[in-house]
Amino acid sequence: MTDITAFWTAIYIAMLAAFTGYVVITRVPAILHTPLMSGSNFIHGIVLVGAMVALGLATTPTEQAIGFIAVVLGAANVTGGYIVTERILQMFDRSGKKPGKGT
Amino acid sequence: MADLSFVIEPVYIVTIFFFIVGLQRMSHPLTARSGIVWAGAAMLIATLVTFFTPNLTNIALIAIAIVIGGGFGYIAAKRVAMTNMPQMVAFYNGMGGGAAAGISAVVLLGPTTATTGSLAVVGGLIGAVSFSGSLIAFLKLQGWMLSRPVTFPGQQIVNMAVLILAIVSGVLVILQPSWMPLSVSMYLPLFFILALGFGLLMTLPIGGADMPVVISMFNAFTGLAVALDGFSFATPNYAMIIAGVIVGAAGSLLTLQMAKAMNRSLTNVFFGAFGATEEQKVQVSGSMKAIEADDVVVMLAYVDRVIIVPGYGMAVAQAQQKVKELTDLLESRGVQVKFAIHPVAGRMPGHMNVLLAEAGVAYEYLFDRDEVNPEFPSTDLVLVIGANDVVNPAAHRQGSPLFGMPILEVEQAKNVIVLKRGQGKGFAGIENDLFYRENTRMLYGDAQETVGKLVQALKKL
Numbered sequence: 208m209t210d211i212t213a214f215w216t217a218i219y220i221a222m223l224a225a226f227t228g229y230v231v232i233t234r235v236p237a238i239l240h241t242p243l244m245s246g247s248n249f250i251h252g253i254v255l256v257g258a259m260v261a262l263g264l265a266t267t268p269t270e271q272a273i274g275f276i277a278v279v280l281g282a283a284n285v286t287g288g289y290i291v292t293e294r295i296l297q298m299f300d301r302s303g304k305k306p307g308k309g310t
Numbered sequence: 311m312a313d314l315s316f317v318i319e320p321v322y323i324v325t326i327f328f329f330i331v332g333l334q335r336m337s338h339p340l341t342a343r344s345g346i347v348w349a350g351a352a353m354l355i356a357t358l359v360t361f362f363t364p365n366l367t368n369i370a371l372i373a374i375a376i377v378i379g380g381g382f383g384y385i386a387a388k389r390v391a392m393t394n395m396p397q398m399v400a401f402y403n404g405m406g407g408g409a410a411a412g413i414s415a416v417v418l419l420g421p422t423t424a425t426t427g428s429l430a431v432v433g434g435l436i437g438a439v440s441f442s443g444s445l446i447a448f449l450k451l452q453g454w455m456l457s458r459p460v461t462f463p464g465q466q467i468v469n470m471a472v473l474i475l476a477i478v479s480g481v482l483v484i485l486q487p488s489w490m491p492l493s494v495s496m497y498l499p500l501f502f503i504l505a506l507g508f509g510l511l512m513t514l515p516i517g518g519a520d521m522p523v524v525i526s527m528f529n530a531f532t533g534l535a536v537a538l539d540g541f542s543f544a545t546p547n548y549a550m551i552i553a554g555v556i557v558g559a560a561g562s563l564l565t566l567q568m569a570k571a572m573n574r575s576l577t578n579v580f581f582g583a584f585g586a587t588e589e590q591k592v593q594v595s596g597s598m599k600a601i602e603a604d605d606v607v608v609m610l611a612y613v614d615r616v617i618i619v620p621g622y623g624m625a626v627a628q629a630q631q632k633v634k635e636l637t638d639l640l641e642s643r644g645v646q647v648k649f650a651i652h653p654v655a656g657r658m659p660g661h662m663n664v665l666l667a668e669a670g671v672a673y674e675y676l677f678d679r680d681e682v683n684p685e686f687p688s689t690d691l692v693l694v695i696g697a698n699d700v701v702n703p704a705a706h707r708q709g710s711p712l713f714g715m716p717i718l719e720v721e722q723a724k725n726v727i728v729l730k731r732g733q734g735k736g737f738a739g740i741e742n743d744l745f746y747r748e749n750t751r752m753l754y755g756d757a758q759e760t761v762g763k764l765v766q767a768l769k770k771l
Binding site (some may be wrong): 226239260262275277280284286291292296 | 325329330332333334336337338339342343345346349350353356357360361363365366367368369371372375376377378379380381382383384386387388392395396398399401402403405406408409410411412413415416417419420425522525526529532533535536537539540541543546547548549550551552553554555556557558559560561563564567568571651653658659660661663664678
């Protein structure tokens with residue numbers, strides 16, 4: 208990022224995002240800690256789009272190699288994170304008809 | 311291809327909105343399951359529109375890399391057993407951290423300004439630490455590596471030194487001064503090697519019992535690294551910034567909540583080398599008294615109130631179905647059954663809830679530590695199924711590594727039956743004097759088999 212306005216805009220956005228993350232998680236029952244950790248693990252899989260851009264703008268073979276690895280890792284984060292979260296949450300579903308304690 | 315780059319930003323905005331809704335839904339038990347679907351849909355569209363990025367080259371390479379990484383992630387996550395889920399979270403978190411470090415490397419290899427360079431260096435440092443740290447956590451939980459803390463004299467000084475050297479080489483990467491002995495191209499690999507080394511070193515001394523907290527922290531780290539990388543592009547990637555910061559903030563809070571549930575401060579987790587500073591052998595009086603399944607059945611047949619305390623042993627033996635059968639049988643005989651769930655029973659918070667839910671045990675039967683502790687004195691029989699550290703009265707003894715951790719006070723019940731594979735210690739590696747108490751009997755064997763025997767015998771009564 209080059210110009211100073213964009214920099215400060217990004218800082219404002221980051222601050223609001225931090226607050227959002229904080230609010231979304233407060234007062235979560237302990238039983239949801241694991242699925243939530245797994246879910247947020249999936250969400251930072253957005254790193255994939257960054258890796259795609261990095262590889263897409265790479266010019267030298269070194270950059271391409273590193274970018275390629277980054278995309279592989281990012282994609283694994285996305286699919287693996289999704290499936291793991293889904294499998295963990297699946298287990299809540301069967302008894303989901305009955306409201307949980309501490310909700 | 312027609313220039314479709316104008317769709318990128320609007321789609322990213324929708325992506326972020328879906329991510330937030332997804333997380334929001336995931337934080338309530340009833341809507342949790344739909345939450346991941348929201349987030350998943352968002353990720354899919356974000357990935358697709360990223361192909362429209364202006365001047366994007368290497369498109370074939372990108373597609374191949376996505377197929378390889380995505381395919382691997384998908385298959386590995388599908389195949390792994392449910393008991394291994396905690397380490398899979400660590401594993402995929404490490405992948406994300408590695409990707410973030412890779413992005414930083416590519417950014418730093420290209421033209422940078424002081425601002426973007428610094429952001430990429432900090433993002434790279436955090437991402438690399440998260441990568442190697444998460445992988446160590448994965449190896450420890452998977453049992454491919456000794457899970458006990460690895461310590462050596464002067465460890466914290468060494469760790470600090472490695473971190474400082476990493477930061478120094480990071481600064482050199484940005485400044486690229488002409489007076490350094492090494493050639494400029496050496497700083498970058500050196501920086502990443504040191505960062506990876508620090509992640510490894512800081513995770514080694516942490517014992518298995520603290521791993522959930524550590525994984526959660528690395529999760530927050532990866533989020534932060536992703537956000538910093540988003541900042542470091544010539545055109546800031548707001549999707550990465552916002553999603554990364556949200557995960558960073560949520561992950562940090564989650565880490566603190568988990569540490570609180572275990573009554574461990576973060577300093578303790580990272581510098582305490584849990585379990586390594588084993589107290590001198592405390593003299594445990596008495597001996598472990600074994601009991602046979604048939605005798606347990608006789609006891610079960612004549613009690614009114616039973617509390618079941620499940621632990622990691624139940625998960626390993628896949629005994630939850632049998633436990634559910636046993637519960638139903640006891641209930642049909644008019645016995646009141648409750649489950650006492652310690653917040654950190656198993657390998658992650660909620661691990662037991664998940665397994666019991668899988669077996670069809672309703673939420674109403676599950677009670678958390680503070681709810682159930684007052685009930686133990688009036689309980690006839692407690693069945694401890696593969697739990698150890700969370701019922702260890704050593705937590706009350708000053709000087710014990712477990713000291714201060716709130717436990718399930720099962721020793722106050724009239725009778726305690728401990729189902730256990732053998733005579734080994736718990737994950738924390740500490741002797742459990744509960745097993746030596748006068749009112750405790752040990753029922754050895756695989757939990758699934760043993761509970762199965764109890765069910766069979768109870769049916770015949």
